[in-house]
Amino acid sequence: MHFATMSYKIKSRIWIESNGEMFLGNGCVQLLKAIDEIGSLNKAARSIGMSYKKAWNLVDAVNNKAKETVVLKSVGGKDGGGTELTPYGKELIRQFEAINTKTISFINQLKGIE
Amino acid sequence: MHFATMSYKIKSRIWIESNGEMFLGNGCVQLLKAIDEIGSLNKAARSIGMSYKKAWNLVDAVNNKAKETVVLKSVGGKDGGGTELTPYGKELIRQFEAINTKTISFINQLKGIE
Numbered sequence: 388m389h390f391a392t393m394s395y396k397i398k399s400r401i402w403i404e405s406n407g408e409m410f411l412g413n414g415c416v417q418l419l420k421a422i423d424e425i426g427s428l429n430k431a432a433r434s435i436g437m438s439y440k441k442a443w444n445l446v447d448a449v450n451n452k453a454k455e456t457v458v459l460k461s462v463g464g465k466d467g468g469g470t471e472l473t474p475y476g477k478e479l480i481r482q483f484e485a486i487n488t489k490t491i492s493f494i495n496q497l498k499g500i501e
Numbered sequence: 502m503h504f505a506t507m508s509y510k511i512k513s514r515i516w517i518e519s520n521g522e523m524f525l526g527n528g529c530v531q532l533l534k535a536i537d538e539i540g541s542l543n544k545a546a547r548s549i550g551m552s553y554k555k556a557w558n559l560v561d562a563v564n565n566k567a568k569e570t571v572v573l574k575s576v577g578g579k580d581g582g583g584t585e586l587t588p589y590g591k592e593l594i595r596q597f598e599a600i601n602t603k604t605i606s607f608i609n610q611l612k613g614i615e
Contacts, residue, residue: 403510479614490513
């Protein structure tokens with residue numbers, strides 16, 4: 388490849404820590420968004436190629452570390468129960484994505500690396 | 502822990518891709534900075550707890566993918582040869598760290614997550 392055609396691109400990733408521990412990262416956000424769309428933990432995990440066990444653990448961890456409940460798991464009912472985000476969970480995702488988008492925009496308007 | 506004492510902190514990481522491939526990440530930057538300080542690949546790797554093999558591979562990869570040579574490995578001489586950054590390599594690190602610092606400042610002045 389000719390050097391003249393090469394281009395560097397700055398990439399970024401954000402995550403949220405709570406009291407110094409990992410609280411909310413990209414994988415968890417993708418899972419929570421899928422839960423919000425699909426309403427089932429099992430189907431949400433499958434839709435993003437995540438094992439049910441890992442998804443269950445992520446949901447448990449985020450619920451345990453958050454200031455308020457993020458994900459509600461309801462059991463029973465005619466469809467065998469569902470999984471949904473609380474209003475707090477939805478707001479958390481909205482804030483995470485807003486910060487991520489702002490950060491990417493910020494980086495993209497920098498001069499970049501040469 | 503009381504919820505009132507909990508605090509969320511947004512963290513970020515940047516890396517640089519070249520033509521869609523990983524080019525320069527945090528580990529490599531730490532290694533290059535150590536090389537710049539110490540002048541020896543072996544000692545630089547040891548100083549950041551990285552194996553010599555991994556350090557050698559990182560240096561090879563960054564040299565191969567960069568627009569210009571980043572690291573010079575000189576062989577021989579009374580001290581058995583040394584390793585140093587080129588002016589281009591120093592400038593690359595300077596630019597990476599400037600962008601990283603600006604990104605962290607940008608995120609820290611955002612309202613944050615509640």
